[in-house]
Amino acid sequence: MNRNRWLLLPLLLTLLFGFSLSLGSVRIPFGQILTILAGGDATEPVWADIVWNFRLTKALTCLLAGGGLALAGLQMQTLFRNALAGPDVLGLSAGASLAVALIFMGQAAGIRLLYEPSPWTTALVASGGCFAVVVIMLAIAQRLRDNVSLLLVGMMISAAVSSFVGILQFVSKAEEMQIYIVWTFGSLGSLNWPEIAVLTATLAAGTFLAIRSAKALNAWLLGQHYAQSLGVPIKRSRMIIILSTCILTGGVTAFCGPIGFVGLAVPHLVKLLIRTSDHKILIPASMAGGAALMLFCDVLAQLPGSTQVLPINAVTALIGAPVVIWVILRHPRMLP
Amino acid sequence: MSPDTPTIALQTHALSTGYNNPVLHLLENMSLTLHAGELVCLMGPNGVGKSTLMRTLAGLQRPLAGSVTLEGGPGMPPEHQVAVVLTEKIAGVNMTVYELVTFGRYPYLDWNMRLREEDKKIIGQAISQTRIHGFTHKKLYELSDGQLQLVMIARALAQDTAVILLDEPTAHLDLNNRVEIMKLLQRLARETGKAILVATHELDLALQTADILWVAGKDKTLLTGLPEDLVLQGTLDEIFQLKGYDLKTGQIYHTAFRNKTVALHGEGYLYRWTRNALERNGYNIAASTPTDVTLTIEPGDRPAWQLRRGTATNLYYSLGELLKALPK
Structure with missing residues (x-):
């Protein structure tokens, strides 16, 4: 039983994926959904459009966003040997938020960057924001010998950026602020197929780096000195892990907004299910777990009224916050 | 090589x-x-x-x-x-x-x-x-x-x-x-x-x-x-x-606060632990110096300690009993 517990993950994933496909404001029988996906004709022609261009894109976005954020969180927790590290902690989400805030609300501050912010420009600018933080973090990482200091720097960057966004909100007009706030709620349903393709490619690059770092990640569990004594080139390895996290977080944040808690909570939940510390297993397991949690949150967000959808960030926080409290109670020393 | x-x-x-x-x-x-x-x-x-x-x-x-x-x-x-x-x-x-x-x-x-x-x-x-x-x-x-x-x-x-x-x-x-x-x-x-x-x-x-x-x-x-x-x-x-630690003997220093000397005869680990008990309790140990208290260890399956004070001689079967009988 214990040995086969990992089977729960793909099972859960498939179930939730199917569930997510069948939920929505229009009721479509599940058999019809399968027919449409298999390339057949549905009884109502409009259903095909709904399934292909709304339901499937949304479910795939959930898979990608959840998997990407969870993998980023796993790597951060291992690298910093801190159970509460997550992609937001390095200041990446904050960097993206600042960039987006600048386009949406910049006019008020006299910085007119873009006239008509489209989803693509938002994505691009958010990635730029992440990247800027990455550059700063990489520069600092070169100088700092230990990871805890780097973590603190990340938190300080987050704090500084948040206050800057606050100032922007204070001086901007109500409608501009509204667009920005909607973006911060997070959104999984607004991606079209080309956007999904770009997101997939981005996440594939980040995942590739993570898989190549699996051995180093295992070694990082023992701490920097042990890792070094085992021949891990620590500076380079740390750069690669941070870069991978940035690509994963940046990609997801750009397209879906700053989604909180998934990166932090999923690695813990996965380790609870599959009791291992081996990243060869943890990497795929966390990705599957993140995808499943994201689908679950999305299903929850749809449930209350079938026409209204809750902001995804509210749902992930509702699930994530208890997990964080549980982690604090369970890991008094904060080791992952 | x-x-x-x-x-x-x-x-x-x-x-x-x-x-x-x-x-x-x-x-x-x-x-x-x-x-x-x-x-x-x-x-x-x-x-x-x-x-x-x-x-x-x-x-x-x-x-x-x-x-x-x-x-x-x-x-x-x-x-x-x-x-x-x-x-x-x-x-x-x-x-x-x-x-x-x-x-x-x-x-x-x-x-x-x-x-x-x-x-x-x-x-x-x-x-x-x-x-x-x-x-x-x-x-x-x-x-x-x-x-x-x-x-x-x-x-x-x-x-x-x-x-x-x-x-x-x-x-x-x-x-x-x-x-x-x-x-x-x-x-x-x-x-x-x-x-x-x-x-x-x-x-x-x-x-x-x-x-x-x-x-x-x-x-x-x-x-x-x-x-x-x-x-x-x-x-x-x-x-x-x-x-307070004497490296050369591997023992902790004790002060002989009782200002009493016991002549101790014996050998082996019995001697070592008897001495330990006496020193820990503040007695001076001497092998042959004239003293009115003489302690002789009698080894065997059941070791015994013979204590002679002046003319009186007593036998004790544990260090605990012996320590109680020693002059304070």
């Missing part, structure tokens, strides 16, 4: 250790040699720079000056030459003992970490040398501190290096585990021919197990020598400024 010149596993040349920022020189101008098959204990008061020296020797920290040379030379990666056991707490409580030992093979594995037959053989050896086969399937959080330390040593052995450096491997362990670890390290040095350097605070254990002592603490220098020589030369007394 002739048997009288053992292989040099690690050597330092005018090595200075410490930190550059701000410049903090801890130990200077050390020329040290670690030989194969030798157990060396590095001792010194807290804050003298033992851990820094260990890290520098392991190549985890740059020396301030001088260099460290390893047997395999600069062409061989250091992780194939030096393994360490550190005081750092490790994360990953879900790891099993066996998994942790396999970490020792990481320097030889590619990113995919697939163990070859040879790796498995070396891991098996490390496990049997440290005698941890009984619990290789256990998770790390299920282990006692002593067991975890054995596993960390097994991991270092699996790294298959000529040198193993251990930083306070017996800290936080009880006496039994401390002795077990030190005896294990002594045996490993003999049997595997590895050079083993242990930084430790356990003076008594080090004196009884180490082949060589490195003692840091005097004017940023490090003295080396045979443990017994360092005791007899008074070097250790000077560096540790021992308070």
Whole structure:
């Protein structure tokens, strides 16, 4: 039983994926959904459009966003040997938020960057924001010998950026602020197929780096000195892990907004299910777990009224916050 | 190579250790040699720079000056030459003992970490040398501190290096585990021919197990020598400024506060422990000086203590009874 517990993950994933496909404001029988996906004709022609261009894109976005954020969180927790590290902690989400805030609300501050912010420009600018933080973090990482200091720097960057966004909100007009706030709620349903393709490619690059770092990640569990004594080139390895996290977080944040808690909570939940510390297993397991949690949150967000959808960030926080409290109670020393 | 010149596993040349920022020189101008098959204990008061020296020797920290040379030379990666056991707490409580030992093979594995037959053989050896086969399937959080330390040593052995450096491997362990670890390290040095350097605070254990002592603490220098020589030369007394502990007898000093002398006759461990009881209770011990109190130990299956005070003679069968009868 214990040995086969990992089977729960793909099972859960498939179930939730199917569930997510069948939920929505229009009721479509599940058999019809399968027919449409298999390339057949549905009884109502409009259903095909709904399934292909709304339901499937949304479910795939959930898979990608959840998997990407969870993998980023796993790597951060291992690298910093801190159970509460997550992609937001390095200041990446904050960097993206600042960039987006600048386009949406910049006019008020006299910085007119873009006239008509489209989803693509938002994505691009958010990635730029992440990247800027990455550059700063990489520069600092070169100088700092230990990871805890780097973590603190990340938190300080987050704090500084948040206050800057606050100032922007204070001086901007109500409608501009509204667009920005909607973006911060997070959104999984607004991606079209080309956007999904770009997101997939981005996440594939980040995942590739993570898989190549699996051995180093295992070694990082023992701490920097042990890792070094085992021949891990620590500076380079740390750069690669941070870069991978940035690509994963940046990609997801750009397209879906700053989604909180998934990166932090999923690695813990996965380790609870599959009791291992081996990243060869943890990497795929966390990705599957993140995808499943994201689908679950999305299903929850749809449930209350079938026409209204809750902001995804509210749902992930509702699930994530208890997990964080549980982690604090369970890991008094904060080791992952 | 002739048997009288053992292989040099690690050597330092005018090595200075410490930190550059701000410049903090801890130990200077050390020329040290670690030989194969030798157990060396590095001792010194807290804050003298033992851990820094260990890290520098392991190549985890740059020396301030001088260099460290390893047997395999600069062409061989250091992780194939030096393994360490550190005081750092490790994360990953879900790891099993066996998994942790396999970490020792990481320097030889590619990113995919697939163990070859040879790796498995070396891991098996490390496990049997440290005698941890009984619990290789256990998770790390299920282990006692002593067991975890054995596993960390097994991991270092699996790294298959000529040198193993251990930083306070017996800290936080009880006496039994401390002795077990030190005896294990002594045996490993003999049997595997590895050079083993242990930084430790356990003076008594080090004196009884180490082949060589490195003692840091005097004017940023490090003295080396045979443990017994360092005791007899008074070097250790000077560096540790021992308070109430007589290294030469291995006993704690007692003050004879009762100002009474007991003439004690006997031998062997009975004598040793009788003397211990008397001295601890503030009596002076004399072998032949004229005194009105004479104690004779009668060995046997049931040892007895014959106490003569003037003309009265009494027999006691435990030291507890005897102490009560002695003049206060």
